Amino acid sequence: MNHPFDYLLREDRIPHIWCSGCGLGIALHSFLRAVQRSNIPVDKMAIVSGIGCTGRTAGYVKMDSFHTTHGRAIPFATGLKLANPNLKVVIFSGDGDLIAIGGNHFIHAARRNVDITVICVNNFNYGMTGGQSGPSTPLKARTATSPYGNQEPPFNLAYLAAGSGAVFVSRWTVAEPRRLEASISKALNKQGFSFVEILSPCPTLYGRMNKYTSALDMLVDYQKNTVINEKVNLKDAQLELGGKIILGDFIDIQPGIAGHPMPLSEKVELEHTNKKGTEDE
Numbered sequence: 001m002n003h004p005f006d007y008l009l010r011e012d013r014i015p016h017i018w019c020s021g022c023g024l025g026i027a028l029h030s031f032l033r034a035v036q037r038s039n040i041p042v043d044k045m046a047i048v049s050g051i052g053c054t055g056r057t058a059g060y061v062k063m064d065s066f067h068t069t070h071g072r073a074i075p076f077a078t079g080l081k082l083a084n085p086n087l088k089v090v091i092f093s094g095d096g097d098l099i100a101i102g103g104n105h106f107i108h109a110a111r112r113n114v115d116i117t118v119i120c121v122n123n124f125n126y127g128m129t130g131g132q133s134g135p136s137t138p139l140k141a142r143t144a145t146s147p148y149g150n151q152e153p154p155f156n157l158a159y160l161a162a163g164s165g166a167v168f169v170s171r172w173t174v175a176e177p178r179r180l181e182a183s184i185s186k187a188l189n190k191q192g193f194s195f196v197e198i199l200s201p202c203p204t205l206y207g208r209m210n211k212y213t214s215a216l217d218m219l220v221d222y223q224k225n226t227v228i229n230e231k232v233n234l235k236d237a238q239l240e241l242g243g244k245i246i247l248g249d250f251i252d253i254q255p256g257i258a259g260h261p262m263p264l265s266e267k268v269e270l271e272h273t274n275k276k277g278t279e280d281e
């Protein structure tokens with residue numbers, strides 16, 4: 001064994017495809033540390049990713065995993081959870097995958113309070129396909145498809161998750177790996193729809209287009225602009241080019257109260273038990 005996390009990595013899939021300086025390595029490392037910290041047995045977990053640079057994660061992690069089609073990680077994961085309610089099902093995917101093509105699945109899974117953890121790596125563009133703009137690209141940011149600056153207002157992912165019904169919502173950057181690890185661990189131990197947004201540099205495409213001189217420059221920029229404010233009204237936590245980056249574990253609600261439905265898998269389990277009861281009688 002060469003690395004303390006070798007037991008959680010499929011060594012035969014390494015080297016990975018990620019560019020040097022990409023934030024995905026730190027995001028993955030923080031996730032693996034969180035898995036260890038959460039004390040959930042690895043054979044009781046499954047990880048699902050869609051397509052994209054981030055989507056490669058499911059293939060690198062040594063647990064039951066599936067690299068599914070673009071935008072369909074959440075429906076695949078929902079099926080998995082309903083078929084086996086004892087599994088902790090994690091989705092690890094990109095902002096394009098989860099919020100553009102997969103946007104409807106995202107809001108409805110949160111609305112139904114499906115008992116899954118969604119980890120979204122937000123690098124502000126579609127990395128794998130050449131750095132196009134997407135629903136998280138900040139106004140005025142330059143991308144391959146917005147060379148004069150993005151004209152479309154982006155989603156505020158944390159606000160969207162909270163407004164759709166998520167019971168746990170957080171946002172951290174890869175420049176805060178310990179806080180990120182703690183937050184993912186909380187999300188993993190949460191019952192109901194939990195959401196962690198990870199801001200992560202894509203130096204090769206987004207960085208270069210927006211005049212960052214290096215990957216490190218992007219991390220330093222995150223640190224310079226970070227404000228931790230867990231009491232913020234999420235409406236005011238929009239991310240803007242060069243603006244303040246508000247971070248925190250923003251929402252942590254007990255499911256079943258304040259209008260939040262019980263986690264879906266729990267309802268299905270209850271229904272199974274009730275049916276079984278009727279058949280036995």
Ligand SMILES: Cc1ncc(C[n+]2csc(CCOP(=O)(O)OP(=O)(O)O)c2C)c(N)n1
Binds near residue numbers: 051
């Ligand atoms: C149905 C479908 N449409 C488009 C694509 C092309 N495609 C592959 S990855 C991707 C974007 C990925 O962006 P994101 O989810 O932000 O992940 P990143 O690569 O930035 O980590 C697109 C559009 C595809 N594979 N399938």
Ligand code: SF4
Binds near residue numbers: 054123202
């Ligand atoms: S294109 Fe961007 S997101 Fe994809 S691996 Fe390279 S730096 Fe990372």
